[in-house]
Amino acid sequence: MTNGKRTDTQPIDAKMDKMLSSREFPPVPADRLKRIEAAVVSDLKPVQPLASDGAYLAGLAGIFVAVCVIGVYVLGQQGWRALSELQKVAVFLPLAAITAVLAFSTVRQMRPAAKYARSSALVSGTLFILLLIIMAAVFQPVQETGFIRTGLTCFRTGMTYAIPAAFFFALLLLRGAALSPALMGATAGGLAGLVGLTVLEIQCPNLNLYHIVVGHVSVTLICVLLGVVLSSAAIRNAGHRIIN
Amino acid sequence: MDQPSELQLEASRSIPDLSLTAIEQLMAGYQQADAAATSALIEQLSPQLYRFFAAQQGNRDDASDMLQDAWLRIHRVRHTYRPGEPLLPWVYAIARCVRVDSYRKRRRIAVREIVVETLPEPAVASGDFADLPHFEQLVADLPASQREVLTMLKVNGLSLEEVARATSSSVGSVKQKVHRAYERLRSLLQPPRAGKGAGI
Numbered sequence: 001m002t003n004g005k006r007t008d009t010q011p012i013d014a015k016m017d018k019m020l021s022s023r024e025f026p027p028v029p030a031d032r033l034k035r036i037e038a039a040v041v042s043d044l045k046p047v048q049p050l051a052s053d054g055a056y057l058a059g060l061a062g063i064f065v066a067v068c069v070i071g072v073y074v075l076g077q078q079g080w081r082a083l084s085e086l087q088k089v090a091v092f093l094p095l096a097a098i099t100a101v102l103a104f105s106t107v108r109q110m111r112p113a114a115k116y117a118r119s120s121a122l123v124s125g126t127l128f129i130l131l132l133i134i135m136a137a138v139f140q141p142v143q144e145t146g147f148i149r150t151g152l153t154c155f156r157t158g159m160t161y162a163i164p165a166a167f168f169f170a171l172l173l174l175r176g177a178a179l180s181p182a183l184m185g186a187t188a189g190g191l192a193g194l195v196g197l198t199v200l201e202i203q204c205p206n207l208n209l210y211h212i213v214v215g216h217v218s219v220t221l222i223c224v225l226l227g228v229v230l231s232s233a234a235i236r237n238a239g240h241r242i243i244n
Numbered sequence: 245m246d247q248p249s250e251l252q253l254e255a256s257r258s259i260p261d262l263s264l265t266a267i268e269q270l271m272a273g274y275q276q277a278d279a280a281a282t283s284a285l286i287e288q289l290s291p292q293l294y295r296f297f298a299a300q301q302g303n304r305d306d307a308s309d310m311l312q313d314a315w316l317r318i319h320r321v322r323h324t325y326r327p328g329e330p331l332l333p334w335v336y337a338i339a340r341c342v343r344v345d346s347y348r349k350r351r352r353i354a355v356r357e358i359v360v361e362t363l364p365e366p367a368v369a370s371g372d373f374a375d376l377p378h379f380e381q382l383v384a385d386l387p388a389s390q391r392e393v394l395t396m397l398k399v400n401g402l403s404l405e406e407v408a409r410a411t412s413s414s415v416g417s418v419k420q421k422v423h424r425a426y427e428r429l430r431s432l433l434q435p436p437r438a439g440k441g442a443g444i
Contacts, residue, residue: 012430012433013426013430015433016382016426016429016430016433017398019382020394020398020399025294025295025298025299026298026304027291027294028290028291028294028308028311029304029308032308032311032312033286033287033290035312036286036290036311036312036315037282037283037286037287039315039316040282040286040315040319041279041282041283043319044274044277044278044279044282045277046275046276046277047275047277047322047323048323049275049323049324049325049326049327050323050324050326110324111324111325111326111334112321112324112333112334112337112338112341113330113333113334113336113337113409113410113412114409115409117412118412118413119414175323176324177320177321177324177338179337179338179341180341
């Protein structure tokens with residue numbers, strides 16, 4: 001049955017192939033080609049190709065660790081001491097994995113046509129959902145007084161470290177070419193948010209699940225959102241400026 | 245000293261000018277601000293890019309504008325090409341980004357726009373193809389993602405791997421899109437079977 005169907009479609013497939021590949025297009029308008037050449041050649045300057053992915057990964061890791069260390073130095077590590085061994089592994093192992101995959105994706109997006117740029121971003125999103133599930137399993141929800149106040153305090157603290165990290169990440173990443181500004185903003189914003197989340201997990205001794213989700217995890221989510229909005233706007237404006 | 249044999253000389257003469265290595269060398273020259281290499285690169289890549297835009301747009305002015313925009317972007321991000329890597333996926337990744345942006349821009353102003361010039365009729369309209377619709381009519385019926393992949397593969401002659409890299413997807417996903425595109429085209433081209441469903 002299948003063979004019969006294949007035999008049926010072979011002549012039509014061959015015709016389609018031939019037609020698609022032999023389609024003739026008019027030549028590029030000569031004046032336009034000359035204009036492009038003139039514009040490009042008149043602006044020629046030697047450029048240094050982008051450094052290796054490893055170098056950029058090391059840069060991102062350096063910024064991540066530096067900001068976290070400053071955060072822990074300033075705020076202390078009461079949260080780390082409050083966590084059980086199981087909770088430490090359950091929180092920091094997935095956090096490290098998400099950070100590594102997200103950094104890989106961000107660096108890959110700096111070059112057009114780099115492999116695994118999008119797929120690794122999807123993997124990091126999946127890992128983040130996994131982290132939330134693990135948190136729900138290892139932390140208990142507790143009714144507490146002053147829930148909003150403590151949540152906001154932690155959120156502000158997280159953002160205090162996420163924003164400078166985002167600034168330094170942006171300085172590093174601006175040398176690349178983000179073909180999808182929204183995705184680049186999401187991954188870079190996510191990385192900055194993870195800096196805030198890591199600092200909070202080490203600093204904050206409140207182990208209430210609701211507090212962790214509202215006061216800590218929300219820092220990452222808000223940073224992803226801000227990254228999408230700001231990078232889309234910034235790159236669009238830059239594009240218009242250069243083209244006009 | 246070994247002299248190259250007649251066969252080797254013949255083989256070296258038969259290497260096409262547009263080999264990937266040659267293009268990548270020109271790109272390296274472009275990054276080093278070599279004007280001759282830059283001009284050669286523009287002349288070699290522009291017809292391919294123009295075909296890519298024209299095959300999906302069907303409007304000569306739009307295709308020219310997109311070609312110019314593509315070169316502006318290539319120029320701006322030329323440092324992101326890493327010597328030694330395949331150049332065509334890098335170029336087409338930028339080109340498809342230009343096409344998508346242009347599509348969005350045109351869609352915003354579509355109500356006020358009047359198409360003044362369209363591509364001429366296909367040159368091949370006889371013999372084997374006499375019974376087939378025109379290229380534009382055929383591909384216009386496909387979803388944009390399938391049309392794009394089909395154009396890269398069949399019109400621009402990229403490999404599956406190159407298309408996958410240019411579109412940030414997997415080879416499997418590209419194959420699936422081509423398969424679906426072909427199924428759709430087949431259904432458009434296959435003559436309706438007489439008496440189907442009525443002859444029991």
